[in-house]
Amino acid sequence: MTSRPSVWEDIPKINRDLLAPLQTTTWWYGLWVGVLACFVAAGAGAWTYQIQTGIGQTDLHHPIFWGSYIGSFVFWIGVSHSGTFISGVLRLTNAEWRRPVTRLAELMTMIAIMVTALFIFYHLGRVWRFYYLIPYPNQREIWPNFRSPLMWDATAIFTYATASTIYIYLPLIPDFALARDRVQGWRKTLYRRLAIGWHGSQAQWHTLETAIRIITPLIVMVMISVHSIVGFDFGMALVPAWHSTIYAPYFVVGAVHSGLGMVMIGLYVLRKVYQLHEYIRTEHFEKLGKLLLVTTLLLAYLYFSEQLTIWYGNIPDHLAIQNALLYGTYAVPVHGGLYLCRPPADTGLAWFSNNGHWGS
Amino acid sequence: MSRDPQTPQGYSKTADSPYKWEMVVDLDRCTGCEACVIACHAENNIRISGEEEAAQGRAINWIRIERYWEGEYPDVKVKFLPVLCQHCDEAPCEPVCPVYASYHTPDGLNAQVYNRCIGVRYCGNNCPYVARQFNWFDPHWDEPLAEQLNPDVSVRSGGVMEKCTFCVQRIRTGKENAAKEGRRVKDGEITPACVQSCPTSALIFGDRNDPKSRVARLKKSERGFHLLEHLGTHPSVTYLRRLAE
Amino acid sequence: MSGRTIGIILGLGAGCLAMGIGLFYSLSSADLAVQDRQPVPFSHRLHAGTLEIACQFCHRHAKYSPVAGVPSLALCQTCHQSLPQTTPGMKVLQTYWEQKRAIPWIRLQRLPDHVYFTHEMHLFAGLTCTSCHGNVARMTGTPRAPTYEMGWCLTCHEQRGASHDCWTCHK
Numbered sequence: 001m002t003s004r005p006s007v008w009e010d011i012p013k014i015n016r017d018l019l020a021p022l023q024t025t026t027w028w029y030g031l032w033v034g035v036l037a038c039f040v041a042a043g044a045g046a047w048t049y050q051i052q053t054g055i056g057q058t059d060l061h062h063p064i065f066w067g068s069y070i071g072s073f074v075f076w077i078g079v080s081h082s083g084t085f086i087s088g089v090l091r092l093t094n095a096e097w098r099r100p101v102t103r104l105a106e107l108m109t110m111i112a113i114m115v116t117a118l119f120i121f122y123h124l125g126r127v128w129r130f131y132y133l134i135p136y137p138n139q140r141e142i143w144p145n146f147r148s149p150l151m152w153d154a155t156a157i158f159t160y161a162t163a164s165t166i167y168i169y170l171p172l173i174p175d176f177a178l179a180r181d182r183v184q185g186w187r188k189t190l191y192r193r194l195a196i197g198w199h200g201s202q203a204q205w206h207t208l209e210t211a212i213r214i215i216t217p218l219i220v221m222v223m224i225s226v227h228s229i230v231g232f233d234f235g236m237a238l239v240p241a242w243h244s245t246i247y248a249p250y251f252v253v254g255a256v257h258s259g260l261g262m263v264m265i266g267l268y269v270l271r272k273v274y275q276l277h278e279y280i281r282t283e284h285f286e287k288l289g290k291l292l293l294v295t296t297l298l299l300a301y302l303y304f305s306e307q308l309t310i311w312y313g314n315i316p317d318h319l320a321i322q323n324a325l326l327y328g329t330y331a332v333p334v335h336g337g338l339y340l341c342r343p344p345a346d347t348g349l350a351w352f353s354n355n356g357h358w359g360s
Numbered sequence: 361m362s363r364d365p366q367t368p369q370g371y372s373k374t375a376d377s378p379y380k381w382e383m384v385v386d387l388d389r390c391t392g393c394e395a396c397v398i399a400c401h402a403e404n405n406i407r408i409s410g411e412e413e414a415a416q417g418r419a420i421n422w423i424r425i426e427r428y429w430e431g432e433y434p435d436v437k438v439k440f441l442p443v444l445c446q447h448c449d450e451a452p453c454e455p456v457c458p459v460y461a462s463y464h465t466p467d468g469l470n471a472q473v474y475n476r477c478i479g480v481r482y483c484g485n486n487c488p489y490v491a492r493q494f495n496w497f498d499p500h501w502d503e504p505l506a507e508q509l510n511p512d513v514s515v516r517s518g519g520v521m522e523k524c525t526f527c528v529q530r531i532r533t534g535k536e537n538a539a540k541e542g543r544r545v546k547d548g549e550i551t552p553a554c555v556q557s558c559p560t561s562a563l564i565f566g567d568r569n570d571p572k573s574r575v576a577r578l579k580k581s582e583r584g585f586h587l588l589e590h591l592g593t594h595p596s597v598t599y600l601r602r603l604a605e
Numbered sequence: 606m607s608g609r610t611i612g613i614i615l616g617l618g619a620g621c622l623a624m625g626i627g628l629f630y631s632l633s634s635a636d637l638a639v640q641d642r643q644p645v646p647f648s649h650r651l652h653a654g655t656l657e658i659a660c661q662f663c664h665r666h667a668k669y670s671p672v673a674g675v676p677s678l679a680l681c682q683t684c685h686q687s688l689p690q691t692t693p694g695m696k697v698l699q700t701y702w703e704q705k706r707a708i709p710w711i712r713l714q715r716l717p718d719h720v721y722f723t724h725e726m727h728l729f730a731g732l733t734c735t736s737c738h739g740n741v742a743r744m745t746g747t748p749r750a751p752t753y754e755m756g757w758c759l760t761c762h763e764q765r766g767a768s769h770d771c772w773t774c775h776k
Contacts, residue, residue, distance in 0.1 A: 054518040055479060056496025061417040063490045065481030125479015125494070125519025132459040132478050139756025142476070148458040150480055238452045238486050238591065465772050473771045475719035514719045514776050528772055529721075536726055 014279075019182055021274060047122060055125045064239070066123075073119035074251070075258065076112050077157065077230055082259025083109025084164060084223040086288075091216050097287055100279045104270060105263045106168040112262075113161045120154070149229070149236045156229040160222055167219050170212050173198050227252045240317035241310060241325075250302045257295035261349065264288050293350035303339065377466035378544065379535075381526055382568040383555070384578040385442055386600040389562035392425050392440035396554035396563060403527060403553035405513045407499035420493040422524040423554050439602070442563070444554070445470060445491040445524035446587060446595030453483035453492060461521070467531070468568075468596060472523055479519040488588050492523045526565070527552035547573040568596075641749055644709055645701070646694040654742035660734045667734070671723040675710055678702055713749050714738075721776040730767070 050057045060067045087102035121127050133154055135144050144151050177198035180191035198204060231247035264285065271280040310322045325334050400406065400422050409419035423444040430437045447470045453462045454470065461477040464470060472483075472492075484492040498518040501509070509515060512529035516522045527550075534550035547566050555563040566575035578584070583600040652658050661667055666674035682702055690696050701708050716722050727737075734741070741747060762769060 054495075054497035056418070056518070061496070062484060062492075062494060063487075065484040065494055123480065125481065125521075126477065126517070127519075129478045132476065139754055139759075141756060141759050142460060145455070145458050145460045147455040148482070149456060150458040150482055154458070233482075237456070237482070238488055460771075463771065465770050466768075469772070471772045473775050475717075475775060476771070512721070512776060529776055532721065532772075532776075536723070539726075540729055 015178060015182075017276070018279070019179060022179060022183060022187075050122075051127060069119050069123040070233075073116055073123070074230055076116040076119065077227065078251070078255035078258045079262045080109045080112035080116060080160070080164070080259070081223055081227060081252075081255035082112075082263045083107070084167070084219050085256045085259060086263060088167075088216050088220040088223065091212075092220065095287075097283060100276075100281075101263065101267060101284055101288070102171075104266055105259075106164070106171075108259070108262060108266060109164045110168055113157070113164060116157065117161070120157075149232045152229045153233055156222075156226040160226045163215070163219050163222050167215055170208060170215065173208060174200065224252055227255045240315075241321035244306070244309070246302065246306050246309070250299075250306065253295055253298045253302060257292070257299050257346070260288060260292045260295060261346065264292070264349070289350040292346060296346040296350060299346075377468070378569060380468040380568040380596075381447070381531060381550075382468075382566065382575050382579065382596045382598065383444075383447075383526070383552075384564040384575050384584075384598045384600060386562045386564070386578070387439070387441065388583075388600060388602045389560040390425075390440045390442060391560055391562075392427065392438070393559065394425055395557045395559060396423050396442060397421055397425065399553040399557035400524070402508075403510055403513070404525070405499075405509045405515050406522075407495065407516070408501065408505075413496075418494075418496055420495070420522070422491075422493070422522075441599075442554075443489060443491065443587070444597065445526075446489055446593065446597045447524075447526060449594035449596065450592060452486045452488065452591075452593060456482040456486050458482070469526055469528065469531075470596075471525070471528070472521060474514055474516050474520050474522065477520045479521065481521065484521055487523075488591055488593065492521055495520050495522065527554075544570070547575075641711060641713060641746070643711055643746075645697050647747075648694075648745050649741040649747050650743055650745045660741075664734075667724040668728050670725055673724045678708060713747060714753075716753060719775055721774055730765070736761070 058067060058069065083102075083106040086098060086105040090098035090102070121130060124130060132142075133144055133151070144154075146152075173195060176191045176195035177200065180188060180195050183191065228248035228251065231249075231251035234242040235244055235247035237243060267280050267284065267288075271277060307322060307326070310318045324330055404422060406420050406422060413419055423442055426441040426443055428439040428441065430439065447468065449464075449468065451462070451464065451470045454464055457463070458480060459476055459478055461473045462471070462483045463473070479494070481494060484494055495516050495518050499515060510529070512533075530552060531550050534545050538545045538549070545567060547570060550565065552563075552565055555565045564574050564578060566573040568576050568579065570576060578600065579598045581600055583603070584598045585601060586595045586598060652663075653660065663676040663680060664673040665676070665680075666672055678698075678701060681698060685695065685698060685702075688695065690699055698708075758774065759769070761767070767773075
């Protein structure tokens with residue numbers, strides 16, 4: 001790891017650089033917000049249409065009743081693992097280089113988990129009855145069924161959302177204090193509330209660091225369990241080729257993998273847009289690239305062993321699915337999209353970042 | 361460990377009910393006429409799907425006749441297999457429902473409570489018999505067809521899973537009539553629509569707990585088997601093999 | 606007025622509004638009484654109370670069928686044809702009779718399509734009409750029924766050891 005000279009004298013400059021986007025807003029920022037708002041409006045319109053006309057608009061049909069919504073759900077919960085993995089695991093292993101990338105990764109966690117929650121609602125056939133899923137004492141005297149993997153899932157995601165909110169908030173307290181001292185107007189009130197009286201004393205730092213030290217291992221455990229449980233949604237089902245123990249580790253590795261990729265892309269954009277070359281350096285892409293290489297190889301292994309166990313087990317129902325995937329109806333997307341493109345693309349991304357191509 | 365599927369004693373979840381409704385399907389008698397399918401549609405307010413939806417695999421049938429061709433033309437044989445919800449004692453659809461819309465009644469029926477269902481569709485994925493059907497859209501009947509709906513069966517809205525109930529509305533009426541007279545339901549007193557309409561009496565319905573009922577006797581037949589027995593779902597529908605080929 | 610005061614007032618106002626709506630809903634009086642004005646000013650208090658006519662004399666299907674039934678005009682007339690038309694209500698009744706029109710009663714008690722309910726079995730189990738419908742013998746204008754929410758049914762089923770199985774009441 002390249003160690004930089006002491007940065008004490010740089011602190012005013014760092015604060016100035018990093019808080020600059022809070023002070024100034026450019027026209028293209030407004031434009032971008034506008035464009036994204038249009039996307040949100042289009043999505044809301046589409047969802048309204050689906051609720052009004054029926055869930056059949058998803059073009060799903062039996063016998064498999066789950067489709068793109070559950071796929072997207074799994075993807076977004078996977079992306080949300082980047083933050084916890086990068087900042088949690090790397091914090092536990094004392095990898096100091098993580099510092100500039102943790103905040104972005106944690107923020108991605110938060111946002112991704114909010115998007116995840118949305119997909120649960122999109123998926124429901126009668127979303128206006130979603131409150132049947134919430135355990136609260138009601139006059140109907142019925143509780144949700146905690147034997148259902150979907151309830152484990154809902155519980156896990158709620159826990160994860162709560163925990164990761166605390167996890168992003170705690171290290172943010174000193175930064176809220178920094179922002180509080182630099183802005184005016186309603187934002188000052190907001191940041192004052194959020195900073196909950198932080199003034200940077202030794203005792204406060206000590207308390208905060210203890211809190212972070214306690215929550216870090218907890219959130220890593222939550223992270224692993226959450227994605228295992230998302231895997232259970234499939235693994236617990238009787239559906240051929242789903243009913244497998246491989247799903248929990250598969251999903252955890254896949255989640256970390258896609259999360260890493262998302263963080264790298266996010267970092268790249270952030271670095272370019274806000275001119276943060278001094279803070280987000282080639283070194284970070286190298287390190288993340290190495291991690292990505294590890295998860296790529298792990299995932300490739302899991303792809304392989306998933307098919308191997310089915311092939312070797314030779315159970316007719318499972319084999320029928322495998323044949324459809326590898327040689328039949330779905331052969332082109334599976335081979336083209338998953339096996340041929342994904343590992344090379346990911347390895348390429350890892351190699352690319354590792355060789356400093358993003359350095360300039 | 362192997363459990364004898366013919367006698368799942370100690371397995372029954374029906375301890376607090378005197379009844380255990382079961383069906384026997386005699387494949388030797390089934391001619392594949394589909395009268396049961398039509399009767400079921402009429403009795404249970406099953407939505408009319410139309411050509412387009414049927415082509416998409418979205419047509420709803422609570423009971424279907426599967427056809428199996430054997431041999432090459434002209435020496436060809438066809439076998440029919442009526443498939444409906446098997447009302448499994450160990451139903452895979454039940455534990456996965458997050459809101460208890462799919463559950464087991466004391467009578468040993470596998471129930472779907474439409475007004476509780478929120479449409480997560482896990483039960484549909486998990487049914488190995490593909491007996492569960494989903495309402496992708498709100499149902500529609502052209503006038504005056506809406507007037508012929510059975511008032512004893514709710515009309516399922518869009519976003520709800522549905523399936524065979526063994527005509528629970530008829531079971532309910534039968535049990536009420538028996539209760540008023542202070543007796544047990546007699547064998548043959550309750551007939552689901554499919555059983556009632558089967559011209560060859562290939563379908564037999566009754567109470568397994570009554571040792572003298574036709575179902576209880578036929579269940580013990582040497583010809584008896586269950587669909588996908590190896591999954592351990594313990595279906596309530598027993599099939600009787602064809603006799604002669 | 607400071608921002609804080611305004612905030613408190615707004616918050617309290619919103620809270621009171623929510624409580625009010627909740628209260629109306631729980632008392633099931635969110636519906637306007639106007640809807641419930643019957644075409645004929647019939648009084649249960651007079652018929653069931655003062656005159657002590659049995660419920661099932663008029664609602665005669667209750668014991669034999671799922672629905673209790675609303676009496677036909679002919680049934681009303683068995684008594685009313687021999688009575689003098691002393692009140693405006695009786696005159697209205699007479700008009701319907703002379704015009705051979707059925708009285709368009711406004712239905713006050715209705716269960717959703719997903720509920721299976723039978724009066725027959727509830728009477729068989731020994732319930733009386735007043736158990737669910739209240740003491741109508743003391744009601745002049747019959748009000749809208751209780752909301753008949755599931756918990757309300759379950760309370761009684763629990764107390765009397767009746768079935769809790771979903772399929773007992775849901776179809």
